[in-house]
Every structure is written in structure tokens, then in C-alpha cells.
Amino acid sequence: MELNYGAEHDAFRAQVRDFVCTHWKHGSDTTLFRQKAIAQGYLYRGIPKQYGGSEQPSDPIKARIIAEEFAAAKAPAEIRGNGVQMLVPTLLERGAEWQKERFIAKTLSGEYRWAQGFSEPGSGSDLASLRTRGELREGQWVINGQKVWTSYARDCQYMFALIRTEAQAPKHHGISYLLLDLNQPGIDIRPMKQINGGDDFNEVFFTDAVTPEDWIVGARGEGWSVSKSLLKHERNMLGGIDRSEALFESLLGLARRTEKGGMTAILDPWVRDRLAALKAELEAQRCSSYLQMSRELSGQGGGLLQMMNKLVQSNYAAAVAKVANAILEDENLISPIGNPRPGNERWVNQYMNSLAAAIAGGTSNIQRNIIAERGLGLPREGHQE
Numbered sequence: 001m002e003l004n005y006g007a008e009h010d011a012f013r014a015q016v017r018d019f020v021c022t023h024w025k026h027g028s029d030t031t032l033f034r035q036k037a038i039a040q041g042y043l044y045r046g047i048p049k050q051y052g053g054s055e056q057p058s059d060p061i062k063a064r065i066i067a068e069e070f071a072a073a074k075a076p077a078e079i080r081g082n083g084v085q086m087l088v089p090t091l092l093e094r095g096a097e098w099q100k101e102r103f104i105a106k107t108l109s110g111e112y113r114w115a116q117g118f119s120e121p122g123s124g125s126d127l128a129s130l131r132t133r134g135e136l137r138e139g140q141w142v143i144n145g146q147k148v149w150t151s152y153a154r155d156c157q158y159m160f161a162l163i164r165t166e167a168q169a170p171k172h173h174g175i176s177y178l179l180l181d182l183n184q185p186g187i188d189i190r191p192m193k194q195i196n197g198g199d200d201f202n203e204v205f206f207t208d209a210v211t212p213e214d215w216i217v218g219a220r221g222e223g224w225s226v227s228k229s230l231l232k233h234e235r236n237m238l239g240g241i242d243r244s245e246a247l248f249e250s251l252l253g254l255a256r257r258t259e260k261g262g263m264t265a266i267l268d269p270w271v272r273d274r275l276a277a278l279k280a281e282l283e284a285q286r287c288s289s290y291l292q293m294s295r296e297l298s299g300q301g302g303g304l305l306q307m308m309n310k311l312v313q314s315n316y317a318a319a320v321a322k323v324a325n326a327i328l329e330d331e332n333l334i335s336p337i338g339n340p341r342p343g344n345e346r347w348v349n350q351y352m353n354s355l356a357a358a359i360a361g362g363t364s365n366i367q368r369n370i371i372a373e374r375g376l377g378l379p380r381e382g383h384q385e
Contacts, residue, residue: 117161
């Protein structure tokens with residue numbers, strides 16, 4: 001496998017590095033920096049200029065170089081989150097023109113924040129069984145029901161949600177993909193207290209909440225096909241190599257500064273063995289990402305490897321958490337909640353997040369089924385010839 005990018009891309013890396021060094025210093029205005037980066041063609045490359053992007057030709061290698069150089073300089077990259085990484089690609093693919101013009105640019109800038117209204121009590125892995133319903137009355141959808149595990153909903157202005165609009169249709173064909181304004185009397189957002197004291201998740205209750213008839217993405221009753229496109233973007237968001245890389249670097253820093261058994265943890269034979277194994281696994285993920293990139297450049301697509309990204313990253317986050325717990329020992333029992341400047345106890349959040357990663361974007365067991373059935377062609381669970 002050839003891992004060098006070549007002279008053309010090496011020159012591009014030098015340009016990106018020079019731009020970052022010139023325009024980004026610690027304490028600089030992040031909004032202004034992002035605007036300059038967009039104008040230079042470095043951020044939101046796949047999004048047309050009319051919607052706030054830089055409208056650059058697809059080049060996965062250049063995109064990777066930009067990500068590497070921005071990360072190395074700790075410069076602000078693209079805003080992350082449901083809106084930018086999940087809704088925007090879906091609107092570009094399936095949205096009406098007015099929806100793109102109204103929502104995309106302000107989502108990219110961070111002015112609009114979006115909650116995801118998918119899961120319900122009793123409808124998680126079997127998402128198509130959702131029961132929140134929408135009825136079209138006098139030019140608007142009237143919505144009643146409940147969503148759950150809705151991250152940061154109290155901080156969001158809008159929601160994209162799957163709503164059952166066709167009561168008599170089969171469950172996969174009776175769902176529509178609606179956009180909603182969360183700031184209205186018919187919506188009640190309640191925080192959910194987590195075991196670590198946090199309340200990032202929320203329940204959202206709809207009681208005759210309304211949204212205009214044309215705030216629908218795709219055709220009426222086609223929300224399931226729209227959601228499959230969105231879930232692809234969500235799994236890509238959750239399964240990137242950059243997350244694994246950042247986790248390993250943080251764990252390495254923890255091992256270098258923490259005492260364990262009368263010595264610095266990184267000198268402990270068991271810790272060194274686990275760090276070496278995690279580093280090897282990280283490099284395997286990196287090579288897999290290069291292979292996927294090469295296949296995409298040749299028009300083959302990511303295939304089975306792309307299906308595995310989210311599961312692999314979830315497993316990696318759990319493995320990192322296990323080593324961090326062993327290093328911290330009793331210190332890992334201290335909650336970071338309420339501490340304005342938490343130290344090592346912030347790893348409690350990483351452990352909790354590693355558990356959440358096995359659920360978010362499709363549970364790990366669901367991912368295994370997808371890989372087995374769609375990737376390897378194995379029969380469905382319980383299927384008999």
C-alpha cells in the first residue's frame with residue numbers, strides 16, 4: 001500500500017499549513033477564522049457557495065490533509081453536531097430548494113442548532129415501530145407523541161424528526177421526515193438525569209405541536225428512506241479515525257502524568273502492553289481509512305469496510321475506557337459534574353460516553369446484523385431455508 005500522497009498533495013499541505021499559521025493564533029476569533037477558511041476553500045468543501053459552503057471538487061485526500069493540519073494546529077474546523085453532520089447532507093440530497101436556502105447556511109455558521117427526534121420509548125433499535133403521529137390539518141402538521149434520548153434538545157431551536165403520518169400504511173411506509181420549531185407551546189422538553197449527574201439527554205413531549213405542511217423532507221410517507229440516508233451520515237460522523245486518534249492521544253497523556261503503583265503509569269508493564277495494542281489497532285484503522293479512500297477515489301465505494309467503521313470505533317472507545325479506568329483506580333469514582341476545571345475525573349465522562357457510543361447511531365448488535373446480512377450475505381437471524 002502506497003501511503004504517500006504525492007507531490008501535488010504535499011504542495012497543498014504546505015499551503016494549508018501556511019494558511020493556518022498565518023490566520024490562527026490561540027484566542028483568535030473562531031467565527032472570523034472559519035469565514036476565511038471557507039473563502040479559501042478549506043471548510044464545507046462539498047457544500048455549494050449559495051448555501052454557505054466553499055463548493056470545491058470532491059477530493060478525499062485534500063479533505064484529509066485539511067483535517068490533519070487543522071487538528072495539528074488546534075484550529076477551528078467545521079462545526080460538529082446533528083445539524084451540520086446529519087441534517088445538512090440530508091437536505092442537500094433530499095431537501096427542497098427553499099429548505100436548503102433557509103436552513104443550511106445558518107446551520108453551518110452555528111446560528112441554528114438541531115435536535116434529532118428519532119428514538120421513542122419502545123422504539124429504539126426497531127425505529128420503524130415509532131408511534132409519534134402527525135395529522136395534516138389546514139395546511140400544517142399537528143403532532144402528538146414523545147421522543148426520548150434527545151441530546152441537547154434544550155439548547156436547540158429546531159428538530160428533524162420521524163413522525164408517523166400514514167396511520168394505515170405498513171410501518172416502514174407510513175413515516176414522514178418533518179422539520180419543527182422547538183420554541184412553541186405544544187412542545188415540552190424535560191431533562192433526563194444521568195448516572196454521572198449530567199442531563200445532556202432529554203425527553204420531548206408533543207401535545208398538538210404544529211409545523212407547516214411544507215416543512216417535510218422528501219415526499220409524504222417516505223421518511224424511512226430519507227432516514228436511511230441520514231443514518232449513513234450519522235454513522236460516518238460517529239466512526240471517524242479522528243475520534244480514535246484523539247482518544248489514544250488523551251490516554252497517552254493520562255499515562256504519562258499519572259502515578260500508578262509507585263511509578264508513572266506509562267512505565268507499568270501492563271499499561272505499556274495495552275498502549276501498544278491500542279496503538280496497533282489505531283494504525284489498522286488508519287490503513288483501513290486509506291483503503292476506503294483509495295476505493296472511493298477509484299469509484300468502487302467503501303463497501304464492507306465502511307459498514308464496519310462505527311462498530312470498530314465504538315469498540316475502540318470501550319477499550320480505551322478500560323485502560324483509563326485501570327490507570328485511575330479510585331480517582332475514577334469522582335464525578336466531574338459541577339467542577340469548573342475537572343482533572344483526571346473527566347475520564348468518567350469518557351467511560352460513560354464509551355457506553356453511549358455502543359448505542360448511538362444504531363446499537364452495536366444492530367451494526368453486526370447489518371454487516372452480516374448486507375455485507376457478508378448471511379441469512380437473517382432466525383431465517384430457515
